[in-house]
Amino acid sequence: MLTQDQLKLAVAKKALEFVPEDAIIGVGTGSTVNLFIEELAGIKGRIKGAVSSSEASTARLKAHHIPVFDLNEVEKLPVYIDGADEINHHLHMIKGGGAALTREKIVAGVADEFVCIADENKYVAMLGAFPLPIEVIPMARSYVARQLVKLGGHPELRQGVVTDNGNVIIDVHGLQIMKPVELEETINHIAGVVTCGLFARRRADVLVLGRQSGVQVLR
Numbered sequence: 001m002l003t004q005d006q007l008k009l010a011v012a013k014k015a016l017e018f019v020p021e022d023a024i025i026g027v028g029t030g031s032t033v034n035l036f037i038e039e040l041a042g043i044k045g046r047i048k049g050a051v052s053s054s055e056a057s058t059a060r061l062k063a064h065h066i067p068v069f070d071l072n073e074v075e076k077l078p079v080y081i082d083g084a085d086e087i088n089h090h091l092h093m094i095k096g097g098g099a100a101l102t103r104e105k106i107v108a109g110v111a112d113e114f115v116c117i118a119d120e121n122k123y124v125a126m127l128g129a130f131p132l133p134i135e136v137i138p139m140a141r142s143y144v145a146r147q148l149v150k151l152g153g154h155p156e157l158r159q160g161v162v163t164d165n166g167n168v169i170i171d172v173h174g175l176q177i178m179k180p181v182e183l184e185e186t187i188n189h190i191a192g193v194v195t196c197g198l199f200a201r202r203r204a205d206v207l208v209l210g211r212q213s214g215v216q217v218l219r
Contacts (some may be wrong), residue, residue, distance in 0.1 A: 002212055012033075020079065032118065032119070051110075099158070100164065114204045128177040131156070136170050
């Protein structure tokens with residue numbers, strides 16, 4: 001029986017197959033991505049560098065002497081590799097457990113291909129068991145929470161967390177997300193929301209899934 005950490009390591013190793021030679025790649029945030037960065041360090045001579053979705057990942061990449069580029073200096077990214085808190089069979093995701101959702105969504109938007117790396121515990125029939133993170137401008141916190149209640153959720157301020165952009169995170173519990181694309185658009189249109197952690201309009205193109213039976217690649 002493989003542990004969750006062993007499953008994460010297996011997908012981190014497999015993700016190297018999606019890294020093109022001599023390119024700048026997008027790198028996400030989180031525990032599975034941390035393992036991917038460790039693996040990437042072993043082939044760092046093959047890539048030009050990375051664009052990172054968080055200060056934490058930037059620090060980790062730099063510690064391995066992998067050049068980190070500002071996204072504004074980069075015209076295109078062939079691939080973006082990141083994890084998910086939940087991913088469904090259509091490769092729509094909930095992300096933002098590490099509070100880096102806005103930068104993750106921006107980097108994912110630039111990338112030609114989004115490769116999600118996850119273990120089987122994250123693979124679900126319906127999104128919403130994991131609370132949906134939403135990055136919010138601080139002054140709009142109460143207003144946004146009231147709007148989220150109208151959508152059927154139970155919003156909760158994530159205590160003691162400030163995003164890399166200086167905002168707060170509201171986690172919405174109790175949602176059964178039948179229509180991820182529609183809900184993403186609805187929440188993103190609430191004034192004061194920077195973005196929500198639904199990655200449905202820009203879903204993953206590839207899922208590298210760690211299972212007890214081995215690593216599966218789903219498209």
